[in-house]
Amino acid sequence: MKKEYIIPIFVPHLGCPNQCTFCNQRKISGQTKMVTAKDVDETIKYYLKHFKDNHKYVEVAFFGGSFTAIEKEKQIELLEAAQKYIKNKQVHSIRISTRPDCIDKEILKRMKKYNVKTIELGVQSTNNYILSRCKRGHTGEDVKKASKLIRRFGFVLGHQMMVGLPESTKQDEINTAKELIKLKPKLVRIYPVLVIKDTELEEEYEKGEYVPLTVNQAVERCKEIVDLFNRNKIKVIRIGLQNTEEISEPGTEKSSVVAGPYHPAFRQLVESSMWYDSIVNEIKKVNAKVKKVKIKANDINVNNIIGHRKENIIKLKDIYDVDVVIEKSEKIKPGKFELEILESYE
Secondary structure: OOEEEEEEEEOOOOOOOOOOOOOOHHHHHOOOOOOOHHHHHHHHHHHHHHOOOOOEEEEEEEEOOOHHHOOHHHHHHHHHHHHHHHHOOOOOEEEEEEOHHHOOHHHHHHHHHOOEEEEEEEEEOOOHHHHHHOOOOOOHHHHHHHHHHHHHOOOEEEEEEEEOOOOOOHHHHHHHHHHHHHOOOOEEEEEEOOEEOOOHHHHHHHOOOOOOOOHHHHHHHHHHHHHHHHHOOOEEEEEOOOOOOOOOOOOOOOOOEEEOOOOOOHHHHHHHHHHHHHHHHHHHOOOOOEEEEEEEEOHHHHHHHHOHHHHHHHHHHHHHOOEEEEEEOOOOOOOOEEEEEEEEOO
């Protein structure tokens, strides 16, 4: 299997027709200037020079903003800059992110022409009231129409959703996940809402009109949604915003995060909590008071089984008085584990 590499190119707020209450794309991406064809060319050259693996799959990804809402000439300029690398097979495909209301047949034909393979839609929610509350500027119906059209044209469909939007409940977010599953994306990203400086949401937060989720609340919501996607074989490629100088611990010098469930290892918190629940469920099936167990798992899962800063091991001891021994085994498939009772209380 070829190792996959992404060359990220950020196009903050280019073309975006709306200013959502939660969004300051320049802060989120750390990018402020207009991107040019020269920027694209130099970025691709830089990354290709530093990729060491000879057997690799390389994708150029235009993140941020709403790519298909950029003026047509600018879209072509940026896409054209990557074409020579695709022609000589140094780059294999292109990925873009955009809004559901910025997709039509003409746009998709253009994306096909320039070797775009994956289109990610910033959905955030399928609840029309919540979308309106956040000044998102599109509807749940726009999500359905765009998703179906993207799939019909043969693109890989991706969705991005958020948890903790103003007035959004846990059930609203589960409903959004279920609606997205019906649309058959190949991949999803899940972002807990952070309060970012210089946004309308920051003003709401300061007035007490918006209360962000805690880290624990965000983890609990996300793990149910991840489980839904996993059971439907939809790949969750990101949970939480990428950590940068500006997306970092609130209160630190360069951080633009005012409040909200920020954690540098947020995905691990979610996945570790899911492992913890699975292990506890297996222990509870044993008709005895368990004292010590051995968990055999694939090496790829061991860190999440142990938990961030050994959180799962500590919780099992504190709450259930169970000691845990971890054994790595390549015979165990990733995502699976075997539990063996080593000691029980009399």
